[in-house]
Amino acid sequence: MLLTISYSGADASDLGFLLHKHPGKLQTFSLSVGNAHVFYPEATDERCTAALLLEVDPIGLVRNKRLGGSDSFSLGHYVNDRPYASSSMLAVAIGQVFRTAMTGRSDTRPELAAAALPLEIELTSVPSKGIDGLASRLFEPLGWKVVETAIPLDPEFPEWGESRYSNVRLVGGFRLSEALRQIYVLLPVLDDSKHYWVSDDEIGKLLRAGEGWLSEHPDRELITRRYLAHQRSMVADATSRLVEVGDDVVVEPPTPNTSAPLYQMRAEAVVAALKDVSAHRVADVGCGEGALLRRLVADPSFTEIIGTDVSARTLTAAEEVLHLRDLSDRQRARVRLIQSSVTYHDARIRGLDAIVLMEVIEHVDPERLAAVESSVFGDARPEAVIVTTPNSDYNALYPSLPAGRFRHPDHRFEWTRAEMRGWAAGVADRNGYSVEYRAIGDVDTSAGSPTQLALFRRI
Structure with a gap:
């Protein structure tokens, strides 16, 4: 599965400072879901593209007791779409590899990190379960221009029709941290599945990544329900917190000397x-x-x-x-x-x-x-x-x-x-x-x- 982020502008290669990954190096990270590689197909002063390629080991996933799918038969653990579908595994890779970038911190280019940049983001083999045009429905209200290109079941047999996977291209002006947080949340929402057990700390992840945009999203309930794997108690907790935020001009943070919101x-x-x-x-x-x-x-x-x-x-x-x-x-x-x-x-x-x-x-x-x-x-x-x-x-x-x-x-x-x-x-x-x-x-x-x-x- 592949994610690319392109930025066009003056000193475009400064994108590397925001991602905290050097454009001149190929970097590999060993993650719980496989190996993630970060490289730059292009890095000039006018345009820079960073790529995150995730290689998933399906056998390793089955052997990892912390991870696991919902397939009801044993062969399903091995024969599935997880090695190539841009799903929660890619979201985990984004969260781990680009963790600092998601916070919006850049000591060397703080003004660039705080600015809305002209970004083009491409995601390959994105699953869209149950709802046609779901990527557009989720990303367009946030301000993205969305192009979904459906992938045929088999190019050699067009009469078989299209699969539930598509390549998604997003174009818009956003802070890089904001764009990464939106993708981090919405990838597992599109797939309506997670490869790991959803525990209570997922609520905190959702609220942190969704700060500033999720409470106002017209499909907030759908996003919350799918992100939390339809676990009703957690959905109810997250929903009540988002309702408190609602359309507030200010999101009430934890007060200075306490951890409770x-x-x-x-x-x-x-x-x-x-x-x-x-x-x-x-x-x-x-x-x-x-x-x-x-x-x-x-x-x-x-x-x-x-x-x-x-x-x-x-x-x-x-x-x-x-x-x-x-x-x-x-x-x-x-x-x-x-x-x-x-x-x-x-x-x-x-x-x-x-x-x-x-x-x-x-x-x-x-x-x-x-x-x-x-x-x-x-x-x-x-x-x-x-x-x-x-x-x-x-x-x-x-x-x-x-x-x-x-x-x-x-x-x-x-x-x-x-x-x-x-x-x-x-x-x-x-x-x-x-x-x-x-x-x-x-x-x-x-x-x-x-x-x-x-x-x-x-x-």
Whole structure:
């Protein structure tokens, strides 16, 4: 299997600095999947092409207990397309041989590494399982011009038709690191198969390689499902993380002194607050695709769990994330998903121990906040209400977020800490609640925490 990367421009041979592979040398790397060779068919000042050729040993694959396919008969381990199909094995080779290039680091040519380059990338014998024109469907939304050339089953017998393999040519202006990360993810997606056992660390690989493009891809769900080999628990976890990112202008990273991402700390802080008020019957209003509900369902102390959202499609996705159909009757009876709005009075959520509005109110028009107060604090009137929302004081610490912009294009507002406390104090006073404020994420001495939480207790 062969990958070529061509760059045309001034001092084109500087491509070698970005790939960290010398154009004048043939280099061979021994990998778990075979031997990878890097060489340069052309390297001039006007145009440079780097090639990655992967030679796979099918016998070695069978003998390696860590690797293995899904063939159900013994001969299938030896007679298959793995030695020539550009699949997950080539993706592994890209990840290992061009590891530094994928991070975008180049100490000698930093400005070139950060620039969008006119690239031409060719992939040979790319499998496309189940969907015609899948390569175009996956790469074109990212900005690539895609040419798929189908490979016939046998050139001597054209009447046999075309195989499911094609040669794929990509042309576009991208940072080299970005292009490599996209190919790394999408090759096994095209094949809908991986040659190794998919474990939990694949989620991290997907999120790191997909940063900046996957959350906005129209086929995000297809990509996630195929990349994670249809393992439902992992697909649900990855999907919930990508949903948190959504179309955000800024991807919330792990805060400086912790390894946990902010979305995880937010959900954990909400669960901790629910425990503090001894809540057992809980409604997650504006539940989305189930980022919080998954944690509640996994904890048997929550005996009644209600998720509400205005979108029926989102509730269907949440049902899949929670695997409700796979639960026992007793477990399933704990959970209800209902279509409703945070601004409407709904008798189905009245009298509970707690209602959670996790990253919800900033999506409501300010003039509708009185309706939120009336429905949640007035009509539903739970023992406790937990509200989380971004702290706009913290936005200045995100270098990629332009001044005056919100973290998400659907946000109607983002409050400072003073604005949040002013609103919460008024709501508590008018409805007979006390309120406590908590920080989520590492606290900056001047900007506070990235997310703010208000815990209301009914007096």
